[in-house]
Amino acid sequence: MNGLPDKKDLTRWNRSGLRRFRYVDGNAIIFLETLRQAQRDSFTESGKLQWQSLETAIAQPSNETAEQRQARWLQQYHAERRDYAWEILRSYARAVHILGEYLDAYANETFIRTATQWRHVRRLVNMLDYHPAPPASAQTPIVIMAKDGKSGTLTAGFTFKNAPEDGSKPSVFETLNDLDVDSRMNEIRVLDWNKSQIDFVYNDSTRSAVFPLSAPVEDISVGTPGMLLVDVGTQTKGLAVKVTGVSNQQVILQGENRPAGFPQVSKRHQVRLLLKPDFKQSPRISGDNVVILKSDHGLSENAVIAWKSGSTWIAAIVKEIQNDRVRLSRTAPVPGTALYLTAFSDARDMNVGGSSVRRVILPLVDHREQWGLFDENLQKINSYATYNQDGQPVYTYKNGDYYDRVYFIPKDSASVTAEAVATVLESKPQYMSFDGDPGMLSTGDWLIVQTGTGGRAAVVTALVENEHDYQLEFSGAFSADGIMLFAQFEVELRPSNYDVNETPVFLIEPQHRSDNHSFLPLALIQFPELLSIGRKLIVEGKSSAMAVMVKDIDLLNKRVKIEPAIPGSELTGSGVTNDYTRYYTKIYGNVVQSGHGETRKEKILGSGDATRLNQQFDFDVEQISFVADPKFPNGVRSAITIQIENRTWQQVATLNDSGPEDPHYAVRMKEDGTLQIEFGDGVHGRRLPTGSNNVRIIHRVGGGLSGNLAANSLRKAVKPDPLVEAIYQPIPSSGGNDMEAVESMRDNAPGSILALDRAVSLADFSHLAARYSGVWQARAYQKSSVRKKHIEVAIVPAGGGKPGGLADAVSAYLRNHALPGVAIQVEPFEPVILDVRVVIRVKADEFDPDLVKEEVLQTLAAAFSLKNSRLGQPFYLSAVFKVVEGVTGVANSQCEINPDGFFDTDGNPVTTRLITRGIDGAIKRVSVFDYQAVYIDRALSVIDITAQAFDL
Structure with a gap:
């Protein structure tokens, strides 16, 4: 048979590593040779071939190699023969080829791992009682800034939007709940937020002090007299000084011996420096003589x-x-x-x-x-x-x-x-009298009393203005003989960062620290009534913000207890923070959850028929919003409300658990992104009552990845409200995702069978978290805990970026499926940014090096994007070679990854599990922790591609 095996079917077993099965072993060329040999046997009688065209027209070497045989078959297939029977045979081989490819494709569509068509995968996973995850709508807590002096209830449905810089259609969000607002809750600060706790020292031995400046001061020179003031409790103490040195960063002061009550060490927020006195006058003579x-x-x-x-x-x-x-x-x-x-x-x-x-x-x-x-x-x-x-x-x-x-x-x-x-x-007049009028001088002003022995600080205690003169009394005992008064200082300086309190916003005493909550001292004289237990707040730091809830209020000590704990305040935390410091932290009290989408007017869904079982309706509206709901398999439910005869029916994940009289309905996604709504059959869920146009629906429209917006993107209200001055979005919106794709269903559906909607093992937590509609991928790992099982789950939010409120939503979803007593902490994944340095060699006479270079760039970015990366998966240099040299036009290449080390999206160095290098010192493999993912970020990754000519 000239090397062609004698077989009755054209199927074969597949080797490992293939992404698809190959059920048909052959093509038109092979099929033609198989048919030729079969017909040759049939048309041979007494050793003589009756159909001469069946003889190969190409000489067959005696020791033919596989390569030669393939070349001969190919030439045989394309050769022209003036034989109708041969042409029929060749056409038949082509038809078998086409039919075989169809059979191969359909055969692959019957297996979940190889199916490519959404409807086929959906049918397969439906057999596992798995339903494709619907598109999720992004959510974020929004801050309502009430108009000054206003208070009242802001009803749900208040809409606002962003303003895309690229001119694309804005994303509309709306509030999901009613909110009681009060302008006093707009922005709350913590105690001493604007009082620096940095020490300011007056050196007794040298009678000097260094006064730090926040900006250079003009017209100040050596010898300028001044007054150093320090607030001590409810009193202010003064000390006369003069300038002995000036720079852009500081002023050096020389003073007198510290008077009684003037502290040697104070805080910067207590200190002021008065310079350049505008008032300079000697008093009229007075005294016993x-x-x-x-x-x-x-x-x-x-x-x-x-x-x-x-x-x-x-x-x-x-x-x-x-x-x-x-x-x-x-x-x-x-x-x-x-x-x-x-x-x-x-x-x-x-x-x-x-x-x-x-x-x-x-x-x-x-x-x-x-x-x-x-x-x-x-x-x-x-x-x-x-x-x-x-x-x-x-x-x-x-x-x-x-x-x-x-x-x-x-x-x-x-x-x-x-x-x-x-x-x-x-x-013997004892008061000091001055000619003229006092100008702006008044009681309480500080002045320098300059005598022959130096200057002393005093404060005006009384001022009597007459027709042609005025009289002063001030603290301290001074003789009017030979003195000069300096007052009404033109320049008042505060030390640099005097109003910046960099201490943590939370109380750091051991009794006030917990892994679950934090205590915040508030700068409120009287707490507004709305600041009550259960109130949702947003605590915004220097570079991030977090949503919290008030768990307790201590009116006596003017502080609140909030959950979750602010990073750094935990018992296991450092007790310090660079983000949530008192100066930079703002607390917003008018906070309401908002979601991507806009509520539309009521529509008629159809008419009920009590004689029909599991009556279904297609709701052909695209981009229906989905909101977080931990009771549903994918963590979200459609944002629709169905009313039948003025009764609101309840949406459930499945009708399998519904009773005969339960007014339930289930929602399924269709391939085009619209909804199919199914009602009960009288056994599992109530049947629809008969009526004309009695099934009505209210829905919200808006969802998908476009709703994942950076912080401070949502700014403009769609319609004004008498209560609302402005809106503010300190937390990114997250959780928005498109409808589950085929690749995701392939991975998640088998896992759902193993998990059975409950989380016991780490794999269960990983599968369930990955099934959440707003998550691209997830990985669970366990941290040891003395008291109870502690599960950490790292998630990659859909679209990348910060998880925002998605972490809390996924955590609630997992707790709903976990065993009691299991502590679950959902954390954002840690990015490990991939840098690539590539030298490609291109046959310049056949390919344009610039085009090949651009194709390599695009292929690398797509192959190693965040969506295609895997948490905890090691990264190999060989993967870069495979992608680069798979681009048409690349003859060979030299590749290198992260020559300068690994960093996250903020530019901070990242510690990985293990880095393996070759003998040349280049990184060959990087092993990462379970919560890390190595990927290319188009905005941050350094991709250096050099094209060279390829020479043999």
């Missing part, structure tokens, strides 16, 4: 005045004059005292009785006040008189050997009293 006179007193500085205290004369020098204020060289007299201007006489040599003597000649007593005589030191003295022959006084004098000058109070005659030059209006 100052008198206030009428402004026309006529006195001048250094004049000697005298006054009478009782029966005693006292003299003083005028030391300083400021308008109506006069400072004396001694304690001032009481108000009402008359002041007299003195004259003086100096000592001189004179001849008395033929002798030269030195005397201070004074007026006679009648021309001066008798007892108002003073020496140079203004000490009171008595005079001596010189008389003539008649005993009359000639003059009075003082001995010039003892006195160089004598002061006296002159008058015109003995009968005339000396004339006062002024009368004391006010004596």
